[in-house]
Amino acid sequence: MHSADVAILGAGMVGVSAALHLQARGRDVALIDRHAAAGLETSFGNAGLIERASIFPYLFPRDPKKLALYAFNLLPEAQYHPGALFDVAPWLWRYYKESAPDRVARNSAALRPLIERCLTEHEAFINAAGAGDLLRKTGWIKLYRTQQTMDIGAAEAEKLRAYGLKIDTLDAAELARREPHLKGAAGGVHYLDPASVDDPSRLAQVYADLFVARGGRFLTGYAHGIQEATDGRWSVATHDGALITRDIVVALGPWSDLVYHAFGYDFPMAVKRGYHMHYAPLHDASLARPVLDADNGYVLAPMSRGIRLTSGAEFARRDSPPTPVQIERTEPIARKLFPLGERLDAKPWMGCRPCLPDMLPILGKAPRHDGLWFDFGHQHHGLTLGPVCGRLLAEMMTGETPFTDPAPYRADRF
Numbered sequence: 001m002h003s004a005d006v007a008i009l010g011a012g013m014v015g016v017s018a019a020l021h022l023q024a025r026g027r028d029v030a031l032i033d034r035h036a037a038a039g040l041e042t043s044f045g046n047a048g049l050i051e052r053a054s055i056f057p058y059l060f061p062r063d064p065k066k067l068a069l070y071a072f073n074l075l076p077e078a079q080y081h082p083g084a085l086f087d088v089a090p091w092l093w094r095y096y097k098e099s100a101p102d103r104v105a106r107n108s109a110a111l112r113p114l115i116e117r118c119l120t121e122h123e124a125f126i127n128a129a130g131a132g133d134l135l136r137k138t139g140w141i142k143l144y145r146t147q148q149t150m151d152i153g154a155a156e157a158e159k160l161r162a163y164g165l166k167i168d169t170l171d172a173a174e175l176a177r178r179e180p181h182l183k184g185a186a187g188g189v190h191y192l193d194p195a196s197v198d199d200p201s202r203l204a205q206v207y208a209d210l211f212v213a214r215g216g217r218f219l220t221g222y223a224h225g226i227q228e229a230t231d232g233r234w235s236v237a238t239h240d241g242a243l244i245t246r247d248i249v250v251a252l253g254p255w256s257d258l259v260y261h262a263f264g265y266d267f268p269m270a271v272k273r274g275y276h277m278h279y280a281p282l283h284d285a286s287l288a289r290p291v292l293d294a295d296n297g298y299v300l301a302p303m304s305r306g307i308r309l310t311s312g313a314e315f316a317r318r319d320s321p322p323t324p325v326q327i328e329r330t331e332p333i334a335r336k337l338f339p340l341g342e343r344l345d346a347k348p349w350m351g352c353r354p355c356l357p358d359m360l361p362i363l364g365k366a367p368r369h370d371g372l373w374f375d376f377g378h379q380h381h382g383l384t385l386g387p388v389c390g391r392l393l394a395e396m397m398t399g400e401t402p403f404t405d406p407a408p409y410r411a412d413r414f
């Protein structure tokens, strides 16, 4: 039998980051995952953006014309499984309500302290790991296909300047200068503050290696083997035997319900599934940064493995078989934008963004169990927010003064 101060369940970007922050505060931490390495699930396949410019959360659209098109699955950026509508509709209704202007103002104010520190927290880990080569500080570009959508996008970007962001509005010529291999865009908005990585999974592994090099333990095991021990401690089954701990952190991303349901909690968490496919660029074409084709709802991101096309959201049951129609629909559009060559993956990768309707994570103590802590639901921004949320959680767990008021993320807000 082993013991530790804290067991962190889940070694995605969120769990690994919490592990490093708790370890830095003197806790003996064990990180537990069903895989033998970190960052192999949702944190594997994202677009690699550390989205410092994401001042407003992703919202449910309120334009009736767009809603009608979504209802018939006619737009590539969002799809749903009609057979899952009964399960998904109540959540979508809550998401719709949380996207009303007054709620958006509240939720974006709650998100801002996390977004403002997201890159600083990553840089601290990256510098400590000596992995500066992983970070690309070239921002990202949201590009538009028509002058009409460009004008709307530019006006939206103007509003973000009030938050101190560095933003360049690009006409077609300036866009071509910054990204010479793109064709067919009317212009774009270059967000300069965000950074990106060319292998998000490797970043999680570098952080996990740093954690182990500093004396942390990485164990394999299945999270359903948790029991409350009689002395107020927890017993976690691992492949190396039982681990006894004082605190447990649930950082299982889209699978966090496995644990919170077992302890009688029910949160309105749904998943927005997403896909990726890699392509070999033709004729040595390259991208200097991720680009979002805003009119068609997909991202092209330069990755170590090739150009990664990531899809928008698919509303479906988490565990139903993959239906990568969004990759099939956007690939021909993307090929006209950038010279994509052959596919490099045998089949599209699928991941599940874990989402609460207000697009804020659940972060903090479980309301009815001492020693049980939550850190999940980071929606479109788990790579971005992992380290900063790890800091806040560690501050709460060790009794430090939190750098921001954690109340907006508490588990009993629903």
Ligand SMILES: Cc1cc2nc3c(=O)[nH]c(=O)nc-3n(C[C@H](O)[C@H](O)[C@H](O)COP(=O)(O)OP(=O)(O)OC[C@H]3O[C@@H](n4cnc5c(N)ncnc54)[C@H](O)[C@@H]3O)c2cc1C
Binding pocket: 009, 010, 011, 012, 013, 014, 015, 032, 033, 034, 035, 038, 039, 040, 041, 042, 043, 044, 045, 046, 047, 048, 049, 050, 051, 221, 222, 223, 224, 251, 252, 253, 254, 255, 258, 272, 273, 274, 275, 276, 310, 311, 350, 351, 352, 353, 354, 376, 377, 378, 379, 380, 381, 382, 383, 384, 385
């Ligand atoms: C297509 C797509 C693009 C995205 N782009 C971006 C982006 O550019 N920037 C950004 O910030 N975010 C992005 N995201 C979101 C981001 O990837 C997620 O929010 C983030 O990866 C969630 O991290 P996590 O650690 O909570 O979950 P995960 O990475 O899924 O980690 C959960 C861990 O729990 C483990 N686990 C699960 N069940 C068990 C069990 N029973 N026992 C033991 N272990 C278990 C898993 O093996 C896994 O390692 C994107 C997501 C998708 C799908």
